[in-house]
Amino acid sequence: MPDHKEFSRVLFVAADAWRYGGRDGRQQAELQEALVDAVNAAGQASGLDPASWERQDAGDGFLAIVRDNGAELALVDPFVRELNAWLARFNHVRRADTRLRLRLAIHHGGVVPAACGYAADGAVHVGRLLNSDPVRAALDAVPEANLVQVVSESIYHGSVRQCLTDLYPEDFTEVLVDMPGKGFRAAAWIRVPGTSAEQLSSLTGPETLAVCVRRPDLPAALADSVGRAALASFDAAGISAVEKISNWDNDFVVPLSAPDTGSRVLGVWVDHLTRALAEAGCPAMSIGIDSDVAAARQLAASQAAAAIFAGAADAPPVLIVSGEVHRRFVAGSSARMVAPESFRRVGTEPESWLRVPGYSLPPEPRPDRPAPTPAWAPASAPHHGPVSNIGQATIHGDHITGNVYRDGRMA
Structure with missing residues (x-):
């Protein structure tokens, strides 16, 4: 049984080489040697001592524990910068399929020495980040990249967001690492040196958004008006190639052909739709947005939207987006009419965010106030x-x- 007196909080660094298993024995040996040389050179150039790290090697990568309390800032910024530069020099004279490319994860968490290595949450957490789909997708999406860096929430908020390095928060793209089969779900931040966060977000995020415009008790005569208003609003917002996939709840799929398309949907399009619905006499609509059609429908039909309808005297439209959409297009956005501060978190499992156009903050539900009479009622x-x-x-x-x-x- 682990001795709780040996528990400590340390820095974790994990690395994994790209497409290691598909190489022959000679190539694998060369890659292992290059990986050791790269880490040692980058560590020394950034004021670190990799020889003092406690490492578990795995052929195509390693897990290292760094106990130096002052090492975090050096690991997050200069170490990664020097590592990327070393890899660029190494890869310059090599064929594309023989390059050394890395996924690199950094985390601060708990550790206890154990019979097979380490126990407690820290080693598991950094391993999950390293092997997550968003991190793999980032390296695949930028074929010229030498590495992708992913940091945990503790690292991002402790170092990057506090502006303690030469990196800025906007250099990173927030992603959700969700592994239901392993019982793991956590936010993380990824960066590919030389690639902007906006470019990375457009490459690794969903290629489409699903939009559902819905009002459960809408008469059939007005349902057609809502569909026409929504389609006309996409045109007015400069969003083309929108596909209407259902006549029941007014569902749409929006191809994200440009990095700003998602922000335009949440900002300019919502504004055009709000005005169009008011002109059509049916402002009390719920708008659900996610990368999945079924999830967008669930958001539009959620209790959170119904509570706003009952709690706001003017029965405005309600916009509800998934956590994924919020992280990608809302959080930290400066896009026109998106207004991140006007969203309120309304769920955790799954996470969702709500906005009521026209309100600086969504009104709180008021169960004591009767629901407003819709414009189409007698x-x-x-x-x-x-x-x-x-x-x-x-x-x-x-x-x-x-x-x-x-x-x-x-x-």
């Missing part, structure tokens, strides 16, 4: 009593039409 019975006007409101006895403002605020 007119209510006339009210009797004295008629008077206050500002933008008309009072018919005990019934008020419009908004009453008091001291500049709506009563």
